[in-house]
Amino acid sequence: MSNWTPLVAAEAATLLLYAPVLVGLAADWARFPSQSHGFAIPVIAAYLIWMRRGALAAELSASSPAASSVRSNVGLVVLVAALGALVIGSLTGETFLARLSLPIALLSVVLFVGGPGALRHLWVGLAYLFFMVPLPYLTLRTLTYQSRLLDAGATAAALRRLGVPVLQDGVILHLPNMTLEVADECSSVPAIAALIALGVAYAQMKPRSVWARGALALAAAPLGLAANIARLILTALAAYLLGPIALDNVIHRFGGTTVFLATMLLLLALDRLLIPLTRPRG
Amino acid sequence: MRTGRRLAVVLGLLVVTAGVVYVTPSVRECPSPPALDTLSAALAGWTGADGVPDGVLPVDASETATMRRTYRNGRRVAWVSVALFTRQDEPDRRASVNRIYPEKDVSMLERVALPPIAAVVVSGPGRRFVVAHWHQIGGRMYASESRFRLALMRDILFARRGNSLLVRIAVPVGPEGVPAALTTAAELTRALEGALAGRVGC
Numbered sequence: 001m002s003n004w005t006p007l008v009a010a011e012a013a014t015l016l017l018y019a020p021v022l023v024g025l026a027a028d029w030a031r032f033p034s035q036s037h038g039f040a041i042p043v044i045a046a047y048l049i050w051m052r053r054g055a056l057a058a059e060l061s062a063s064s065p066a067a068s069s070v071r072s073n074v075g076l077v078v079l080v081a082a083l084g085a086l087v088i089g090s091l092t093g094e095t096f097l098a099r100l101s102l103p104i105a106l107l108s109v110v111l112f113v114g115g116p117g118a119l120r121h122l123w124v125g126l127a128y129l130f131f132m133v134p135l136p137y138l139t140l141r142t143l144t145y146q147s148r149l150l151d152a153g154a155t156a157a158a159l160r161r162l163g164v165p166v167l168q169d170g171v172i173l174h175l176p177n178m179t180l181e182v183a184d185e186c187s188s189v190p191a192i193a194a195l196i197a198l199g200v201a202y203a204q205m206k207p208r209s210v211w212a213r214g215a216l217a218l219a220a221a222p223l224g225l226a227a228n229i230a231r232l233i234l235t236a237l238a239a240y241l242l243g244p245i246a247l248d249n250v251i252h253r254f255g256g257t258t259v260f261l262a263t264m265l266l267l268l269a270l271d272r273l274l275i276p277l278t279r280p281r282g
Numbered sequence: 283m284r285t286g287r288r289l290a291v292v293l294g295l296l297v298v299t300a301g302v303v304y305v306t307p308s309v310r311e312c313p314s315p316p317a318l319d320t321l322s323a324a325l326a327g328w329t330g331a332d333g334v335p336d337g338v339l340p341v342d343a344s345e346t347a348t349m350r351r352t353y354r355n356g357r358r359v360a361w362v363s364v365a366l367f368t369r370q371d372e373p374d375r376r377a378s379v380n381r382i383y384p385e386k387d388v389s390m391l392e393r394v395a396l397p398p399i400a401a402v403v404v405s406g407p408g409r410r411f412v413v414a415h416w417h418q419i420g421g422r423m424y425a426s427e428s429r430f431r432l433a434l435m436r437d438i439l440f441a442r443r444g445n446s447l448l449v450r451i452a453v454p455v456g457p458e459g460v461p462a463a464l465t466t467a468a469e470l471t472r473a474l475e476g477a478l479a480g481r482v483g484c
Contacts (some may be wrong), residue, residue, distance in 0.1 A: 006289040017296045076291065081301040090303045093373045093436040113288045138427055141379060145391065170390030170405065181389075 003060040006018060007114045014109050018086070018102050025099060028134060034190030041132035044201050049125035057115040075111030075119075082108055096136045103129040124204065131197035140190060147189040147225070151232055152182040158233045164240050167168060175240050188228035188259055195224035196261055202267055212274050219270055227262035304328045309444040312368040321364065326473040328353040334361040338411065338452045342367075342381040344374065346388060353470065360470055361452040364478070370434055371446035379427060383413040396464050399471055400425040403460055410455040414467035418447040419481065433457035 015022070029038035049056075071274040089098030106126045111119045134140070148171045156168040159175075171182045189193070200219025205215040212278040238246035323330040330351035339350070345365040353360045370376045373409050383391070383404050390405040399416040416423045417430040419437055424430035430446070438444045451470050453463040 006285045010289050011291045013293055013296050017300055072288070079292065079295060083295060087299060087302050088435070088439065091306055092438045093371045093372065093376065094431070094435060095373060113285065113292060138379060138431075170388075172389040180337055 004057075007060070007110065007118065010109045010113045014105050018105070021086070021090075021095075021098050021102060024095060025132060029132075032134075032190075034194075035134050036134045037191075037194035038134070041129060044197075045125045045128040046203075047120070047125075047177055048128055048204060050120060052121045052125070056118060056121040059121060060114065062117075066089060070216060071116045072112050075108045075113075079105060079110035079112060084136055096133070099133045100130075102133075103127060120153060128197070128200065130202070135193060143192075144187045144189045147187045148182045148184070151187060154229045155182070155232045155236050158229075159236055159240070162237065164237065166236075173236060175236070177243060178239055180236055180239060182232065183236055186228075186232060188224050191224065191259065192221050194260070195220045199265065199267060202264075202271075215274060216271060220267060223266040223270070224259055224263040227266060228259045231258055231262070297457060299399055309369055309371045309438055309442050312366070312445050314347065315347050315366055315368070318347050318364050318366060321349055321477050325353065325470065327479060328355045328360070328470065328473065330354075330362070334363055334452075337387075339363045339413070339450050340381045340384055340449075342378050344376060346376065358363065358466055359454065360466060362470065362474065363448075363450045364474070365448045366445065367448065367467045368445045370446065371438045375418065375444075377446065382415055382450065383449070383452075394460065394464065396468060398423060398425060398470075400427075401464065403455065411452050412455060412460060412463040412467055413450055414471060415448065415450040418449060418472075418478070419445070423475075424460075447478070449478070 025038060029035050082101040085101035086098050086105070089095065089101065103126055106129065107119065107123060110122050110126065114122070135143075152168055152171045152173060156166050156173055159166045159173075165176055173180045173182070184190075196217065199217040202220075203216035208216075235246060309459075330353045332351055334350040334352060337464070341348075341350075342365060344367055346368045347366040349362075349364045351362050353362055365377070367375065367377045383402055384406075385391075388404055388406045392403045392405075394401045394403055396414055399414050401412055401414040403410065403412055417424050417427075418424070418431075419433055422433065424433060434444065434446060451467045451474070453466045453470075455463045
């Protein structure tokens with residue numbers, strides 16, 4: 001039996017157990033556009049694992065998990081907890097709980113079967129799978145409404161500064177020529193997980209200091225929110241100047257894509273700014 | 283422990299989990315659902331007539347049984363909906379948080395305090411009303427959605443039941459303002475609590 005066989009077999013069996021959970025996840029990614037980034041997450045996770053395959057092979061051939069069995073046994077405890085969460089989530093229909101337990105189960109299997117050395121090389125790729133799990137709907141719903149109010153307030157304030165007469169009534173903006181609603185689809189909150197996933201993946205793509213990686217990963221969400229508010233201000237301004245035709249353009253209709261691309265550009269700009277700061281002094 | 287033995291332990295755990303998840307039957311359907319439409323149309327001075335505007339209290343497609351009435355007391359009016367949800371171990375049969383109060387043509391939703399239940403002021407073009415609501419499992423009332431979900435999980439896991447009521451009372455906000463509407467909602471809450479006692483079992 002090669003050194004890889006037990007680990008690969010255990011991970012494959014875990015994925016088989018979770019097959020119905022994965023099918024449900026894929027159905028949600030296909031059904032809700034704000035979750036469609038879920039399809040990209042396993043591919044990026046596989047890439048992150050593939051990048052570390054050399055180091056992992058060396059680790060598996062050099063050490064035996066039995067040598068560090070106490071730490072490996074922690075994996076067994078965590079695996080039992082993850083499978084317990086799967087049972088509770090499946091029997092009660094709490095899909096978030098069942099879904100969240102998948103990356104935890106995969107990580108704990110690596111620790112228990114492959115040992116701490118294998119986990120050191122695999123944790124980034126497997127932990128990345130957390131991004132494929134949609135946030136619980138109750139949380140998402142509350143955050144989305146609060147973000148709609150914030151977006152409407154920021155847009156109204158910016159329009160007033162630009163000399164546009166506007167009356168804000170909650171999530172509704174009354175312009176002299178038309179009324180606009182900052183709808184659920186206008187909020188960037190549903191895409192926040194995608195934006196953070198984008199930031200983390202981008203930060204992992206090339207060697208960087210830990211703090212530069214952290215800064216890039218953490219910056220994605222606020223940059224995305226700012227990009228969305230800028231898009232709303234431009235849309236409202238165009239609606240004031242041009243009328244309803246302004247709502248029928250690519251930037252408004254493909255708001256999610258626009259914000260995603262704008263966030264990517266802002267991340268590239270931030271990365272450029274960080275380069276001189278992370279260079280060794282000398 | 284050797285690696286082969288660790289693999290065997292993992293496979294054993296996975297098989298046991300699969301057995302529990304895929305062999306455990308779904309919770310049973312409510313054998314004798316409460317006859318909500320037999321709730322008295324006269325409630326503590328209020329008189330009810332069938333029907334509630336859908337734009338005020340939306341209908342949830344997952345409801346197993348429902349009572350929807352417009353109650354009047356002098357010049358005051360209130361809309362009441364009591365809905366039964368069963369077998370909520372299936373997510374599609376659960377009371378939807380999107381259907382408790384209207385969300386279309388709404389400019390503002392404000393949570394307001396009305397212990398022991400939850401209440402929200404719904405404002406939209408040309409209308410403003412309070413929606414007081416709670417979930418009920420057996421005799422226990424839940425104002426918080428997350429506490430209700432935890433209680434439902436417990437009920438499904440240990441009692442193998444997944445039934446609950448969603449009670450909603452909508453009161454228009456008149457010239458007296460939100461406090462008067464909340465007082466009316468609280469008055470009807472107490473009346474409904476009494477009327478529902480003993481009708482919530484399955």
